[in-house]
Amino acid sequence: MSNVIKVAVVGAGGTGGYYGGALSKQGHDVTMIARGSHLDSIKSKGLQVNSVLLGDFHLDITATDNMDSIGTVDLIIFAVKSYGTFDAIKAMHNLIGPKTLIISTQNGIDSEHLLSEAFGVNHVLGCTATVSSMIEEPGIISQKGGPGSLEIGEMNGGNSGRVNEIISICSEAGLNVESHKNIVLAIWKKFIFICALSGMTALTRKPIGEIFSQTTTTDMYLQVLAEVVAVGKAEGVDIPDDTANSTLRSTKAREPFIIGSMGHDLLAGRPIEIGLLNGRVNELGRKHNIATPSNTAIEAALRPHEHGSLS
Structure with a gap:
């Protein structure tokens, strides 16, 4: 050792x-x-x-x-x-x-x-x-x-x-x-992944397997990914063009019961990281004049729960 x-x-x-x-x-x-x-x-x-x-x-x-x-x-x-x-x-x-x-x-x-x-x-x-x-x-x-x-x-x-x-x-x-x-790229790739996983599982209160069982939620999941990629590129990070689709494919291969940490925290009534995940995407979208409608919808739905005590 x-x-x-x-x-x-x-x-x-x-x-x-x-x-x-x-x-x-x-x-x-x-x-x-x-x-x-x-x-x-x-x-x-x-x-x-x-x-x-x-x-x-x-x-x-x-x-x-x-x-x-x-x-x-x-x-x-x-x-x-x-x-x-x-x-x-x-x-x-x-x-x-x-x-x-x-x-x-x-x-x-x-x-x-x-x-x-x-x-x-x-x-x-x-x-x-x-x-x-x-x-x-x-x-x-x-x-x-x-x-x-x-x-x-x-x-x-x-x-x-x-x-x-x-x-x-x-x-x-x-x-x-x-x-x-290129750890900066790796950090951004994780951010792309986690904004979609945590954002969508918290929004729906469902694991990813159930999200991917529906066309509408799968499409929204992909849109969340694409928006994060767009703001990352605007920030100067050299993110490969296929990242949104490749992240979707790799997430579909994971265990279907997975819920992101923000989903677990939401369901337990604990504070959630919405401000520094999907909220951060929207902040960068405004900075670079990039539309982020799916991340905006997630933030709007989850901001009331930011400080916990789910009612």
């Missing part, structure tokens, strides 16, 4: 709990930053991870809601929901040492920029995470679908020794991880 590293998982929900749990299982010094009943359960009973990819395992793992108690770390997995980004960044400063690296598993396209602004570009690697994982109940992470993949790369392109080191550490932990020479 590579040398043991010290890891802080900022946001130990479904995604952070899965990736951080894998590193802890491998023997790394991982601290989970959580809150509420989930934190209480981890502190009293440990963390249970049930995974179709890694198997089921239990961890006696350190958990806290006080980042100042941890000290500096080697790696931060930044996995808070997008609406918690600014508060988390404000609380993270004492985690950062001279060689601390940060990878973000967040949805959206702004995370790396915000982290770089706060801590310096030398601390931030680009990353995408694709996994269907959730808090099944406090202290229990359930990973039921998705490839469980990580793509990591330098934000200015290319590869590096530090990228390879993180990839080696994650790979040894059983994670599906690879380097990406």
